[in-house]
Amino acid sequence: AVGFCQFVHQHFHPLFWCLEGPPQNSTKVMSWRAESTFKPSSKLSDEEKEFLKSTKKLRDILKLEEKLAKGEELETLQKEKVANKDKVIKEISGLAIKLPGETEVFEKNQDIVELLDDSVLERFQKKKKQDQQRTERRHQQEAAKRDQPEFMSRHDKPIVEACISSDGKHIFTCSKDKYVLCWSLEHRLMSVITTFAGHKGAVFAVDAAEGPCGLASGGADGEIHFWQADVSKLRTGQIASPTATCNHGGIVRVIRWCPFDNGASKDGRRFASASEKLVSTPPAICIWQVNERGETKCTLRIDDPQVLKGKANDLRWGGGGIQKLFSCHDNGYIAVWNAHTGALLKPIALHQGPIISLALADDGATLATASHDQTAKAVDISSRETPVLMTYKANRPLNAVCLTPDFKAGPEGTGSIILAGGKNARDVTTQVTLEDEFESKILEAATGAEKATTVRAHFGPVHRFLPLPGLAPGGAFASVAEDGTIKVHAMADGRQLHSDVME
Helix, strand or coil: CHHHHHHHHHHHHHHHHHHHCCCCCCCCCHHHHHCCCCCCCHHCCHHHHHHHHHHHHHHHHHHHHHHCCCCCCCCCHHHHHHCHHHHHHHHHHHHCCCCCCCCCCCHHHHHHHHHCCCCHHHHHHHHHHHHHHHHHHHHHHHHHEEEEEECCCCCCEEEEEEEEEECCEEEEEEEECCEEEEEEECCCCCCCEEEEEECCCCEEEEECCCCCCCCCCCCCCCCEEEEEECHCCCCEEEEEECCCCEEECCCEEEECCCCCCCCCCCCCCCEEEEHHHHCCECCEEEEECCCCCCCEEEEECCCCCCCCCCEEEEEEEECCCCCCEEEECCCEEEEEEEEECCEEEEEEEEECEEEEEEECCCCCEEEEEECCCCEEEEECCCCCCCCCCEEEEEEEEEEEEEEECEECCCCEEEEEEEEEECCCCHHHHCCCCCCCCCCEEEECCCCCCCEEECCCCCCCCCCEEECCCCCCCCCEEEEECCCCCEEEEEEEEEEEEECCCCC
């Protein structure tokens, strides 16, 4: 029995390797198939196969000629093969000029190629160049076809931002799918009116004002595009191109039109932008002036790393004696900037984690935050001390915040604050998530107690809210999320009013 086992191990041990793996002290066996660059015959063209057959014939003839040179006698059939040498060379020459331009058989059979006439080689090189040109043109056509914009009936990648049209009846959204879409709120099932195509990467920022350049978008390509914002001038099913474009630099993350400017001014209106670092371009906060023709001028740029502590995740304009710009950052701070000079008026330490979103109360006196530290805070920005009026606690990272029109924080507060977020998409499959992880929570402004919640609204992290105060009694809000959908809910009770998918 022992002898039989030794016999099996000696002669059939590769079989056991297949079942159990090689022995611990075995060396790695390199597969010639894995290392070889040889092209399998099944992948050769018919012309290449015929060429290789003919080269084999010619090599056999060359071997017979070597025998003759050594004085060896050849058989009759062998003599006939040698006599056909010129015929075989002619046959190879005819096949050579038919070979595909990208073939490798020429390079791998140089001994045979040297026997061919120079004119054959010239014709092959000419054909090779023509084939390469055709292949390049085909690739260019395929790339152009891939880049050709198409009308989108909905987004097919995460939606990251939304804004309302000047008529209050349409919503613009932007997505990582490179498009900006205009949605009609006429029916419960929202429909796309126009697709705005022009960005070469994910679109992270969008905001709307009035005018032919009133819709602005920015994204990963470092460009800001301006589009027609007057919905009455858009056609259903239209694919719109930018009216104008400006090069921002970096990755554009936020765009906010200034609510204090008159669009009819000869100087146009201002908007603020925030960008993320890209290669050597540092993160920045900028203020731009743009006229109706889309001519832009950067009037303010903040990018000194000693002052600007990393990228801004959101921006809000503030009024008062001095026009201000509020920015929130990954370090848990809000920065207050002079919108005219760019001076840092005050840094406000608020959170233990990144602040992702800001919301300004209708009276302009309170600024609300949403942070990954699972809290939201309401700050009195009408006071120089900027005290925290209320802290709202959640049980998930927060990305989005919005306020009801009557919001007032504190013990005597009124209205509601709405919060949402959820674990990052990459963590959902590796960590335990809550049953309502991606629902929006409506909390009482005075106590922070939960008042209502949405139901099965999203299946991924909520990225942003868009307040829609005039859409329903008590107001409404839209939410956009990682699942690529947009939903509209009543602020009073969270019931769904509109959706981009059939429920």
